Amino acid sequence: MKKKKVWEKRIPTILAFVILLGSIILTLQIIKNQILFIGRATPDTTPQNIKITNITDTSFTVTFTTSAKAIGGVSIDGGEGGAILALDDTNKSGGEQKQLFSHHITVGDLKQKTQHNFQIISDSESYSDSGKKYTVTTGPVINTPPTTQKPIFGKVLLPSGEVASDTLIIATADDVQTLSTVTKDSGEFTIPVNSARNLTLESYKNFSDQTLITITARRENMKSIVTLLYKDAQNIPSITLSSDYDFKTPNIESEEATPTSSLKIPTLAVKQGEVRIITPKKDERFTDQQPRFQGVALPSQKVKITIHSDENIVTEVKSDNNGIWTYRPPKDLSPGEHTITIETVDGFGVIRRITQTFTVFASGSQLSLDATGTPTQTPTNTPIPSPTLTGTPTISPAGSPTPTTASVSPSPTNIVPSPTTVTSTVAPTQTPPTPKPTITSPGGTNQTIILSVISALFIVTGTTLLFLL
Numbered sequence: 001m002k003k004k005k006v007w008e009k010r011i012p013t014i015l016a017f018v019i020l021l022g023s024i025i026l027t028l029q030i031i032k033n034q035i036l037f038i039g040r041a042t043p044d045t046t047p048q049n050i051k052i053t054n055i056t057d058t059s060f061t062v063t064f065t066t067s068a069k070a071i072g073g074v075s076i077d078g079g080e081g082g083a084i085l086a087l088d089d090t091n092k093s094g095g096e097q098k099q100l101f102s103h104h105i106t107v108g109d110l111k112q113k114t115q116h117n118f119q120i121i122s123d124s125e126s127y128s129d130s131g132k133k134y135t136v137t138t139g140p141v142i143n144t145p146p147t148t149q150k151p152i153f154g155k156v157l158l159p160s161g162e163v164a165s166d167t168l169i170i171a172t173a174d175d176v177q178t179l180s181t182v183t184k185d186s187g188e189f190t191i192p193v194n195s196a197r198n199l200t201l202e203s204y205k206n207f208s209d210q211t212l213i214t215i216t217a218r219r220e221n222m223k224s225i226v227t228l229l230y231k232d233a234q235n236i237p238s239i240t241l242s243s244d245y246d247f248k249t250p251n252i253e254s255e256e257a258t259p260t261s262s263l264k265i266p267t268l269a270v271k272q273g274e275v276r277i278i279t280p281k282k283d284e285r286f287t288d289q290q291p292r293f294q295g296v297a298l299p300s301q302k303v304k305i306t307i308h309s310d311e312n313i314v315t316e317v318k319s320d321n322n323g324i325w326t327y328r329p330p331k332d333l334s335p336g337e338h339t340i341t342i343e344t345v346d347g348f349g350v351i352r353r354i355t356q357t358f359t360v361f362a363s364g365s366q367l368s369l370d371a372t373g374t375p376t377q378t379p380t381n382t383p384i385p386s387p388t389l390t391g392t393p394t395i396s397p398a399g400s401p402t403p404t405t406a407s408v409s410p411s412p413t414n415i416v417p418s419p420t421t422v423t424s425t426v427a428p429t430q431t432p433p434t435p436k437p438t439i440t441s442p443g444g445t446n447q448t449i450i451l452s453v454i455s456a457l458f459i460v461t462g463t464t465l466l467f468l469l
Helices: 006-041 445-468
Strands: 048-053 060-070 072-076 084-087 100-107 115-122 125-129 134-137 152-157 168-173 179-182 188-191 212-219 222-229 244-246 262-264 276-279 284-286 293-296 302-308 313-318 324-327 336-345 351-360 402-404 407-409 428-431
Touching (some): 048 168, 048 179, 060 072, 060 115, 060 168, 072 100, 100 115, 100 168, 100 179, 100 212, 152 168, 152 212, 168 188, 179 188, 276 351
Parallel strands (some): 222 244, 284 351
Antiparallel strands (some): 048 060, 048 407, 060 100, 072 115, 115 125, 115 134, 125 428, 152 188, 168 179, 168 212, 212 222, 293 324, 302 313, 302 336, 336 351, 402 407
Protein backbone atom coordinates (compact mmCIF):
# COMPACT_ATOMS: atom_id res chain seq x y z
CA MET A 1 0.00 0.00 0.00
CA LYS A 2 1.28 3.39 -0.91
CA LYS A 3 1.87 5.67 2.05
CA LYS A 4 0.23 9.08 2.13
CA LYS A 5 2.56 11.98 1.93
CA VAL A 6 2.89 14.28 4.91
CA TRP A 7 1.07 17.21 3.26
CA GLU A 8 -1.85 14.92 2.39
CA LYS A 9 -2.47 14.22 6.08
CA ARG A 10 -1.81 17.68 7.55
CA ILE A 11 -3.95 19.85 5.27
CA PRO A 12 -7.32 18.20 6.19
CA THR A 13 -6.35 18.26 9.86
CA ILE A 14 -5.47 21.95 9.68
CA LEU A 15 -8.73 22.56 7.81
CA ALA A 16 -10.69 20.88 10.60
CA PHE A 17 -9.03 23.11 13.19
CA VAL A 18 -9.81 26.22 11.11
CA ILE A 19 -13.47 25.18 10.87
CA LEU A 20 -13.64 24.61 14.63
CA LEU A 21 -11.95 27.93 15.38
CA GLY A 22 -14.33 29.77 13.02
CA SER A 23 -17.36 28.18 14.62
CA ILE A 24 -16.15 29.18 18.10
CA ILE A 25 -15.59 32.80 16.97
CA LEU A 26 -19.04 32.90 15.34
CA THR A 27 -20.70 31.54 18.48
CA LEU A 28 -18.94 34.10 20.67
CA GLN A 29 -20.05 36.87 18.33
CA ILE A 30 -23.70 35.78 18.60
CA ILE A 31 -23.48 35.77 22.39
CA LYS A 32 -21.79 39.20 22.37
CA ASN A 33 -24.49 40.70 20.15
CA GLN A 34 -27.24 39.39 22.40
CA ILE A 35 -25.58 40.77 25.54
CA LEU A 36 -24.97 44.19 23.97
CA PHE A 37 -28.53 44.35 22.74
CA ILE A 38 -30.00 43.58 26.12
CA GLY A 39 -27.68 46.08 27.78
CA ARG A 40 -28.45 48.91 25.37
CA ALA A 41 -32.09 48.46 24.49
CA THR A 42 -33.70 48.19 27.90
CA PRO A 43 -34.97 51.64 29.01
CA ASP A 44 -35.07 52.57 32.69
CA THR A 45 -38.69 52.27 33.75
CA THR A 46 -37.87 51.99 37.44
CA PRO A 47 -40.17 54.18 39.58
CA GLN A 48 -38.36 57.25 40.91
CA ASN A 49 -39.39 60.25 43.06
CA ILE A 50 -42.20 58.24 44.65
CA LYS A 51 -44.71 60.22 46.69
CA ILE A 52 -48.10 59.58 48.26
CA THR A 53 -50.33 62.64 47.91
CA ASN A 54 -53.91 63.97 47.98
CA ILE A 55 -54.96 61.75 50.89
CA THR A 56 -58.66 62.01 51.81
CA ASP A 57 -61.03 59.81 53.80
CA THR A 58 -61.87 57.79 50.66
CA SER A 59 -58.82 58.06 48.37
CA PHE A 60 -55.11 58.67 47.94
CA THR A 61 -52.75 59.23 45.01
CA VAL A 62 -49.43 57.58 44.20
CA THR A 63 -47.04 59.59 42.02
CA PHE A 64 -43.69 58.68 40.49
CA THR A 65 -41.58 59.35 37.41
CA THR A 66 -39.67 57.09 35.03
CA SER A 67 -36.68 58.01 32.88
CA ALA A 68 -38.30 56.25 29.93
CA LYS A 69 -41.97 56.14 29.05
CA ALA A 70 -43.84 53.32 30.76
CA ILE A 71 -47.34 52.10 31.57
CA GLY A 72 -47.85 52.59 35.30
CA GLY A 73 -50.27 51.32 37.88
CA VAL A 74 -50.79 50.43 41.51
CA SER A 75 -51.83 46.97 42.76
CA ILE A 76 -53.82 47.32 45.99
CA ASP A 77 -54.68 44.50 48.35
CA GLY A 78 -58.42 44.08 47.95
CA GLY A 79 -59.22 41.62 50.74
CA GLU A 80 -61.58 38.84 49.67
CA GLY A 81 -61.79 40.19 46.13
CA GLY A 82 -58.05 39.82 45.56
CA ALA A 83 -55.74 42.48 44.14
CA ILE A 84 -57.19 45.58 42.50
CA LEU A 85 -55.24 47.38 39.78
CA ALA A 86 -55.54 51.17 39.53
CA LEU A 87 -54.15 52.70 36.34
CA ASP A 88 -52.67 56.11 35.63
CA ASP A 89 -55.38 58.77 35.84
CA THR A 90 -54.65 59.59 32.18
CA ASN A 91 -55.45 56.00 31.18
CA LYS A 92 -58.64 55.52 33.19
CA SER A 93 -60.91 56.69 30.38
CA GLY A 94 -60.32 53.40 28.59
CA GLY A 95 -58.95 52.69 25.14
CA GLU A 96 -55.26 52.29 24.39
CA GLN A 97 -52.98 52.55 27.41
CA LYS A 98 -50.52 55.43 27.01
CA GLN A 99 -46.90 55.16 28.04
CA LEU A 100 -45.94 58.13 30.24
CA PHE A 101 -42.94 59.74 31.93
CA SER A 102 -45.03 61.06 34.83
CA HIS A 103 -47.40 58.78 36.69
CA HIS A 104 -50.33 60.02 38.78
CA ILE A 105 -52.48 57.15 40.04
CA THR A 106 -55.54 57.86 42.18
CA VAL A 107 -57.09 55.04 44.20
CA GLY A 108 -60.67 55.69 45.30
CA ASP A 109 -63.70 54.06 46.92
CA LEU A 110 -61.81 53.38 50.14
CA LYS A 111 -62.83 53.35 53.80
CA GLN A 112 -61.85 56.14 56.18
CA LYS A 113 -58.98 55.70 58.66
CA THR A 114 -57.99 52.39 57.09
CA GLN A 115 -54.51 51.14 56.23
CA HIS A 116 -54.04 50.04 52.64
CA ASN A 117 -51.13 48.00 51.25
CA PHE A 118 -50.00 48.29 47.65
CA GLN A 119 -47.24 47.66 45.14
CA ILE A 120 -46.20 49.90 42.26
CA ILE A 121 -46.42 48.53 38.71
CA SER A 122 -44.19 49.87 35.94
CA ASP A 123 -44.22 48.13 32.56
CA SER A 124 -45.57 44.89 34.09
CA GLU A 125 -42.88 44.79 36.79
CA SER A 126 -43.89 45.00 40.47
CA TYR A 127 -41.99 47.17 42.95
CA SER A 128 -42.19 47.20 46.73
CA ASP A 129 -40.51 48.88 49.68
CA SER A 130 -37.45 46.70 50.47
CA GLY A 131 -39.49 43.57 49.99
CA LYS A 132 -42.49 44.91 51.90
CA LYS A 133 -45.56 46.51 50.41
CA TYR A 134 -46.07 50.25 50.63
CA THR A 135 -48.67 51.33 53.15
CA VAL A 136 -50.88 54.39 53.52
CA THR A 137 -53.76 55.21 55.86
CA THR A 138 -56.77 57.22 54.73
CA GLY A 139 -57.88 60.20 56.79
CA PRO A 140 -61.04 60.71 58.82
CA VAL A 141 -64.27 62.23 57.57
CA ILE A 142 -64.31 66.03 58.03
CA ASN A 143 -67.79 67.27 58.93
CA THR A 144 -67.14 70.94 58.17
CA PRO A 145 -67.59 72.09 54.53
CA PRO A 146 -64.50 72.67 52.34
CA THR A 147 -63.11 76.18 51.99
CA THR A 148 -63.77 78.44 49.00
CA GLN A 149 -60.10 79.06 48.23
CA LYS A 150 -59.06 79.48 44.63
CA PRO A 151 -56.85 76.80 43.03
CA ILE A 152 -53.18 77.02 42.09
CA PHE A 153 -52.87 77.52 38.35
CA GLY A 154 -49.83 77.60 36.06
CA LYS A 155 -48.18 76.42 32.87
CA VAL A 156 -44.97 74.47 32.21
CA LEU A 157 -42.72 74.67 29.14
CA LEU A 158 -39.86 72.51 27.88
CA PRO A 159 -36.42 74.14 27.49
CA SER A 160 -37.15 74.24 23.74
CA GLY A 161 -40.16 76.48 24.40
CA GLU A 162 -42.75 73.81 23.59
CA VAL A 163 -45.52 73.06 26.08
CA ALA A 164 -44.58 70.44 28.67
CA SER A 165 -47.40 67.92 28.80
CA ASP A 166 -46.96 64.75 30.90
CA THR A 167 -45.22 66.68 33.69
CA LEU A 168 -45.69 65.84 37.37
CA ILE A 169 -46.53 68.78 39.66
CA ILE A 170 -46.06 68.50 43.45
CA ALA A 171 -47.12 71.33 45.80
CA THR A 172 -46.11 71.63 49.46
CA ALA A 173 -46.63 74.24 52.15
CA ASP A 174 -46.20 74.51 55.91
CA ASP A 175 -48.66 72.28 57.79
CA VAL A 176 -50.40 71.24 54.56
CA GLN A 177 -50.65 67.75 53.11
CA THR A 178 -48.71 67.11 49.91
CA LEU A 179 -50.80 67.90 46.81
CA SER A 180 -50.21 66.81 43.23
CA THR A 181 -51.44 66.80 39.63
CA VAL A 182 -50.06 66.38 36.10
CA THR A 183 -50.02 68.90 33.29
CA LYS A 184 -52.53 68.69 30.46
CA ASP A 185 -51.63 68.55 26.75
CA SER A 186 -51.52 72.36 26.83
CA GLY A 187 -48.84 72.28 29.57
CA GLU A 188 -51.29 73.87 32.05
CA PHE A 189 -51.96 72.51 35.51
CA THR A 190 -54.52 73.14 38.23
CA ILE A 191 -54.22 72.11 41.89
CA PRO A 192 -57.43 72.60 43.90
CA VAL A 193 -56.70 73.73 47.48
CA ASN A 194 -60.26 74.20 48.73
CA SER A 195 -60.20 70.67 50.16
CA ALA A 196 -56.51 70.58 51.15
CA ARG A 197 -56.01 69.13 54.63
CA ASN A 198 -53.47 69.81 57.32
CA LEU A 199 -50.73 67.30 58.09
CA THR A 200 -52.89 65.30 60.48
CA LEU A 201 -55.62 65.09 57.79
CA GLU A 202 -58.18 66.02 60.45
CA SER A 203 -59.24 69.46 59.16
CA TYR A 204 -59.16 71.61 56.04
CA LYS A 205 -56.28 74.06 55.75
CA ASN A 206 -56.89 77.77 55.24
CA PHE A 207 -54.29 79.52 53.08
CA SER A 208 -53.45 83.13 53.82
CA ASP A 209 -52.13 85.48 51.14
CA GLN A 210 -48.67 85.08 52.69
CA THR A 211 -48.67 81.26 52.79
CA LEU A 212 -45.40 80.15 51.19
CA ILE A 213 -45.88 77.42 48.58
CA THR A 214 -43.19 75.29 46.94
CA ILE A 215 -44.02 73.72 43.58
CA THR A 216 -41.81 70.99 42.09
CA ALA A 217 -42.23 70.14 38.40
CA ARG A 218 -40.65 66.93 37.05
CA ARG A 219 -40.51 65.22 33.67
CA GLU A 220 -37.93 62.63 32.59
CA ASN A 221 -34.69 63.85 34.20
CA MET A 222 -35.73 67.53 34.22
CA LYS A 223 -36.79 69.34 37.39
CA SER A 224 -37.84 72.85 38.38
CA ILE A 225 -38.53 74.26 41.85
CA VAL A 226 -40.80 77.30 42.21
CA THR A 227 -41.44 79.25 45.41
CA LEU A 228 -44.24 81.78 45.64
CA LEU A 229 -46.89 83.22 47.92
CA TYR A 230 -50.46 81.96 47.74
CA LYS A 231 -51.74 85.39 46.70
CA ASP A 232 -49.80 84.95 43.44
CA ALA A 233 -50.67 81.29 42.89
CA GLN A 234 -53.52 81.92 40.45
CA ASN A 235 -51.36 83.67 37.85
CA ILE A 236 -47.96 81.98 37.98
CA PRO A 237 -45.63 83.04 35.14
CA SER A 238 -44.74 80.20 32.76
CA ILE A 239 -42.25 77.71 34.23
CA THR A 240 -39.48 76.37 32.01
CA LEU A 241 -38.20 72.96 33.07
CA SER A 242 -34.60 72.76 34.34
CA SER A 243 -34.87 76.35 35.70
CA ASP A 244 -35.73 77.34 39.27
CA TYR A 245 -37.85 80.36 40.16
CA ASP A 246 -38.45 82.54 43.22
CA PHE A 247 -41.64 84.55 42.87
CA LYS A 248 -41.80 85.74 46.49
CA THR A 249 -40.70 89.20 45.40
CA PRO A 250 -43.28 91.55 43.79
CA ASN A 251 -44.60 90.11 40.54
CA ILE A 252 -43.05 92.84 38.38
CA GLU A 253 -40.76 91.80 35.56
CA SER A 254 -37.78 93.87 34.51
CA GLU A 255 -37.71 94.39 30.75
CA GLU A 256 -34.06 93.37 30.68
CA ALA A 257 -34.40 90.33 32.91
CA THR A 258 -32.32 87.40 31.65
CA PRO A 259 -33.30 83.78 32.46
CA THR A 260 -30.71 81.85 34.43
CA SER A 261 -30.55 78.38 35.93
CA SER A 262 -31.84 79.94 39.16
CA LEU A 263 -34.17 82.68 37.99
CA LYS A 264 -35.50 85.25 40.42
CA ILE A 265 -37.89 87.97 39.31
CA PRO A 266 -35.94 91.18 39.88
CA THR A 267 -37.44 94.26 41.45
CA LEU A 268 -38.27 97.00 39.00
CA ALA A 269 -35.76 99.79 38.42
CA VAL A 270 -38.24 102.67 38.32
CA LYS A 271 -37.13 105.59 36.19
CA GLN A 272 -37.71 109.00 37.68
CA GLY A 273 -41.05 110.42 36.57
CA GLU A 274 -42.07 107.22 34.77
CA VAL A 275 -45.76 106.22 34.64
CA ARG A 276 -46.91 102.87 33.24
CA ILE A 277 -49.05 99.78 33.79
CA ILE A 278 -47.11 96.58 34.45
CA THR A 279 -50.04 94.20 34.95
CA PRO A 280 -52.05 93.59 32.88
CA LYS A 281 -49.94 93.44 29.75
CA LYS A 282 -51.72 94.10 26.49
CA ASP A 283 -54.58 91.62 25.97
CA GLU A 284 -53.46 89.55 28.96
CA ARG A 285 -55.87 86.80 30.00
CA PHE A 286 -56.78 85.99 33.61
CA THR A 287 -58.39 82.90 35.10
CA ASP A 288 -58.62 84.74 38.42
CA GLN A 289 -61.76 86.90 38.42
CA GLN A 290 -60.08 89.20 40.93
CA PRO A 291 -56.76 89.81 39.13
CA ARG A 292 -54.05 91.84 40.76
CA PHE A 293 -53.07 95.01 38.87
CA GLN A 294 -49.68 96.67 39.26
CA GLY A 295 -47.75 99.55 37.83
CA VAL A 296 -45.38 102.44 38.55
CA ALA A 297 -45.89 106.14 39.19
CA LEU A 298 -44.12 108.85 41.13
CA PRO A 299 -43.24 107.78 44.68
CA SER A 300 -46.05 108.32 47.22
CA GLN A 301 -48.33 109.63 44.47
CA LYS A 302 -52.10 109.10 44.14
CA VAL A 303 -53.19 106.99 41.18
CA LYS A 304 -56.79 107.01 39.95
CA ILE A 305 -57.89 103.62 38.58
CA THR A 306 -60.94 103.05 36.38
CA ILE A 307 -61.94 99.52 35.36
CA HIS A 308 -64.54 99.36 32.60
CA SER A 309 -66.68 96.32 33.35
CA ASP A 310 -70.41 95.55 33.56
CA GLU A 311 -70.24 97.76 36.61
CA ASN A 312 -67.46 100.32 36.25
CA ILE A 313 -65.01 100.49 39.12
CA VAL A 314 -63.45 103.82 40.02
CA THR A 315 -60.99 103.92 42.90
CA GLU A 316 -57.77 105.55 44.03
CA VAL A 317 -54.56 104.03 45.38
CA LYS A 318 -51.23 105.46 46.46
CA SER A 319 -47.85 104.29 45.22
CA ASP A 320 -45.19 103.28 47.74
CA ASN A 321 -41.80 104.90 48.32
CA ASN A 322 -40.45 103.15 45.24
CA GLY A 323 -43.33 104.32 43.03
CA ILE A 324 -44.99 100.88 42.86
CA TRP A 325 -48.78 100.69 43.16
CA THR A 326 -51.00 97.61 43.46
CA TYR A 327 -54.74 97.10 43.27
CA ARG A 328 -57.03 94.07 43.40
CA PRO A 329 -60.82 94.36 42.92
CA PRO A 330 -62.82 93.49 46.04
CA LYS A 331 -65.37 91.56 43.94
CA ASP A 332 -65.17 89.25 40.94
CA LEU A 333 -65.06 90.92 37.55
CA SER A 334 -67.56 89.70 34.98
CA PRO A 335 -66.25 87.34 32.27
CA GLY A 336 -65.19 88.99 29.04
CA GLU A 337 -62.96 91.80 27.77
CA HIS A 338 -62.23 94.80 30.02
CA THR A 339 -60.05 97.89 30.07
CA ILE A 340 -58.16 99.50 32.92
CA THR A 341 -57.25 103.19 32.85
CA ILE A 342 -54.91 104.96 35.27
CA GLU A 343 -54.53 108.70 35.79
CA THR A 344 -51.64 110.24 37.71
CA VAL A 345 -49.10 113.06 37.54
CA ASP A 346 -45.78 112.35 35.84
CA GLY A 347 -42.35 113.87 36.53
CA PHE A 348 -43.20 116.98 34.52
CA GLY A 349 -46.34 117.70 36.48
CA VAL A 350 -48.54 116.62 33.56
CA ILE A 351 -51.52 114.33 34.17
CA ARG A 352 -50.87 111.08 32.33
CA ARG A 353 -53.68 108.76 31.26
CA ILE A 354 -52.84 105.16 30.24
CA THR A 355 -55.29 102.43 29.18
CA GLN A 356 -54.72 98.68 28.84
CA THR A 357 -57.08 95.87 27.70
CA PHE A 358 -57.39 92.44 29.33
CA THR A 359 -59.76 89.44 29.41
CA VAL A 360 -61.26 87.59 32.36
CA PHE A 361 -62.46 84.01 31.89
CA ALA A 362 -65.60 82.69 33.52
CA SER A 363 -65.06 80.71 36.70
CA GLY A 364 -64.16 77.13 35.83
CA SER A 365 -64.03 77.70 32.07
CA GLN A 366 -60.29 77.05 31.92
CA LEU A 367 -59.88 74.85 34.97
CA SER A 368 -61.80 71.63 34.26
CA LEU A 369 -63.20 71.53 37.80
CA ASP A 370 -66.61 70.62 39.08
CA ALA A 371 -68.78 72.79 41.29
CA THR A 372 -66.84 71.92 44.41
CA GLY A 373 -63.47 72.84 42.92
CA THR A 374 -62.25 69.26 42.83
CA PRO A 375 -61.09 67.30 39.79
CA THR A 376 -64.00 65.90 37.82
CA GLN A 377 -62.33 62.63 36.96
CA THR A 378 -63.59 59.80 39.17
CA PRO A 379 -61.09 56.98 39.68
CA THR A 380 -62.40 53.51 38.94
CA ASN A 381 -60.75 50.35 40.19
CA THR A 382 -61.04 47.08 38.31
CA PRO A 383 -60.45 43.75 40.12
CA ILE A 384 -58.02 41.58 38.19
CA PRO A 385 -56.17 38.35 39.00
CA SER A 386 -52.84 39.88 37.99
CA PRO A 387 -51.62 42.94 36.07
CA THR A 388 -51.53 42.45 32.30
CA LEU A 389 -49.43 45.45 31.35
CA THR A 390 -46.71 45.02 28.77
CA GLY A 391 -43.27 46.52 28.80
CA THR A 392 -39.54 46.01 29.19
CA PRO A 393 -38.42 43.36 31.69
CA THR A 394 -34.90 44.46 32.54
CA ILE A 395 -34.94 46.52 35.72
CA SER A 396 -32.10 48.57 37.18
CA PRO A 397 -33.52 50.27 40.31
CA ALA A 398 -32.00 53.69 40.82
CA GLY A 399 -32.17 56.13 43.68
CA SER A 400 -33.09 55.53 47.26
CA PRO A 401 -36.40 57.23 48.10
CA THR A 402 -37.04 58.18 51.69
CA PRO A 403 -40.35 59.44 53.10
CA THR A 404 -41.16 63.02 53.90
CA THR A 405 -44.64 64.15 54.87
CA ALA A 406 -47.04 61.64 53.39
CA SER A 407 -44.53 60.93 50.62
CA VAL A 408 -41.46 59.00 49.58
CA SER A 409 -38.52 61.15 48.46
CA PRO A 410 -35.22 60.12 46.86
CA SER A 411 -32.94 61.36 49.63
CA PRO A 412 -31.44 58.81 52.08
CA THR A 413 -31.27 61.41 54.87
CA ASN A 414 -33.35 64.19 56.43
CA ILE A 415 -36.28 61.91 57.31
CA VAL A 416 -39.21 63.92 58.64
CA PRO A 417 -41.82 61.93 60.61
CA SER A 418 -45.38 62.44 59.49
CA PRO A 419 -48.56 62.37 61.56
CA THR A 420 -50.05 60.19 58.84
CA THR A 421 -49.10 56.56 58.63
CA VAL A 422 -47.28 56.41 55.33
CA THR A 423 -44.46 54.01 56.09
CA SER A 424 -42.50 53.73 52.83
CA THR A 425 -38.86 54.30 53.66
CA VAL A 426 -36.51 53.10 50.95
CA ALA A 427 -36.10 52.58 47.25
CA PRO A 428 -38.53 50.27 45.49
CA THR A 429 -37.35 46.71 45.16
CA GLN A 430 -38.44 44.43 42.39
CA THR A 431 -40.81 41.63 43.36
CA PRO A 432 -41.71 38.57 41.25
CA PRO A 433 -42.93 40.05 37.96
CA THR A 434 -45.72 39.13 35.67
CA PRO A 435 -44.75 37.10 32.56
CA LYS A 436 -42.09 38.95 30.61
CA PRO A 437 -42.09 39.61 26.89
CA THR A 438 -39.42 37.94 24.78
CA ILE A 439 -36.41 40.09 23.87
CA THR A 440 -34.97 39.48 20.42
CA SER A 441 -31.60 40.42 19.02
CA PRO A 442 -31.04 43.57 16.93
CA GLY A 443 -31.20 41.54 13.74
CA GLY A 444 -34.39 39.74 14.71
CA THR A 445 -35.17 36.17 15.72
CA ASN A 446 -34.68 34.71 12.22
CA GLN A 447 -31.17 36.11 11.91
CA THR A 448 -30.20 34.64 15.28
CA ILE A 449 -31.51 31.19 14.30
CA ILE A 450 -29.62 31.23 10.99
CA LEU A 451 -26.33 32.20 12.63
CA SER A 452 -26.79 29.57 15.31
CA VAL A 453 -27.44 26.83 12.68
CA ILE A 454 -24.34 27.85 10.70
CA SER A 455 -22.25 27.78 13.87
CA ALA A 456 -23.54 24.28 14.76
CA LEU A 457 -22.78 22.96 11.22
CA PHE A 458 -19.24 24.28 11.47
CA ILE A 459 -18.71 22.57 14.81
CA VAL A 460 -20.09 19.23 13.55
CA THR A 461 -18.03 19.40 10.33
CA GLY A 462 -14.80 20.27 12.11
CA THR A 463 -15.25 17.55 14.73
CA THR A 464 -16.06 14.93 12.06
CA LEU A 465 -12.95 15.76 10.07
CA LEU A 466 -10.76 15.44 13.18
CA PHE A 467 -12.11 11.95 13.90
CA LEU A 468 -11.89 10.68 10.31
CA LEU A 469 -8.39 11.94 9.52
